[in-house]
Amino acid sequence: xxQVKQNSPSLSVQEGxxxxxxxxxxxxxxxYFLWYKKYPAEGPTFLISxxxxxxxxxxxxxxxxxxxxxxxxxxxxxPSQPGDSAVYFCAASAAGNQFYFGTGTSLTVIx
Amino acid sequence: xxxxxxxxxxxxIEKGQTVTLRCDxxxxxxxxxxxxxxxxxxxxxxxxxxxxxxxxxxxxxxxRFLAERTGGTYSTLKVQPAELEDSGVYFCASSQSSGGATxxxxxxxxxxxxxx
Numbered sequence: 001x002x003q004v005k006q007n008s009p010s011l012s013v014q015e016g017x018x019x020x021x022x023x024x025x026x027x028x029x030x031x032y033f034l035w036y037k038k039y040p041a042e043g044p045t046f047l048i049s050x051x052x053x054x055x056x057x058x059x060x061x062x063x064x065x066x067x068x069x070x071x072x073x074x075x076x077x078x079p080s081q082p083g084d085s086a087v088y089f090c091a092a093s094a095a096g097n098q099f100y101f102g103t104g105t106s107l108t109v110i111x
Numbered sequence: 112x113x114x115x116x117x118x119x120x121x122x123x124i125e126k127g128q129t130v131t132l133r134c135d136x137x138x139x140x141x142x143x144x145x146x147x148x149x150x151x152x153x154x155x156x157x158x159x160x161x162x163x164x165x166x167x168x169x170x171x172x173x174x175r176f177l178a179e180r181t182g183g184t185y186s187t188l189k190v191q192p193a194e195l196e197d198s199g200v201y202f203c204a205s206s207q208s209s210g211g212a213t214x215x216x217x218x219x220x221x222x223x224x225x226x227x
Contacts, residue, residue, distance in 0.1 A: 001193045002153060004153070004167030032213060033153050036218075041220060043115065043221055044154070044202070044218045045217075046216070046217075051211070051213075089154060090155075096213070098156040098159065098167060098169070098170065099155070099156060099165070099216075101146075101153045101154035101155070102153055102156075103151065103153045104153075105154055
């Protein structure tokens, strides 16, 4: 049973606008969340993370929001750039154990 | 500094054959992980080595899969005999430090395995 879900397989956004990628999870024991970015023929690369003690973490154009009561996190990219076009995976773990990944959302930023 | 490397990049084999995938982690990284992504699905954890020891192998699908990390450097993942459902991309990742969730895992480019 999938514990981390990304219900949008794809998203298209105009360059300069905001991209919002969503992720839902079912396990209330998850206490650490990450976003990875993946280009074709490459492995995922770490983008940003958030601990369950926070509700927001920001790194440049990337912000992750965590809503524990809704078991939902989102990644905001603003402004979006063509180089941001990639597949984005969210992942979660509990107590430092294995990561559970979502199925990924393919983001296309249109110039 | 060289990243995580994986060999081969692609492998096409017939059902019932054996395949061995190799992963070379970043030098000095004690933690090594194997993951698998079946097309369109999530990236699934297979197992975690700390040096040469298996810390967590709860994600290994069945006993047709054997992972080793002799000497605590590179790792191999053998599938014997391969079945159709084993097709997918196998990723290896490594991390330094404690191996906990907050340690950044660096992924290799993956090995795409196709079983016909």
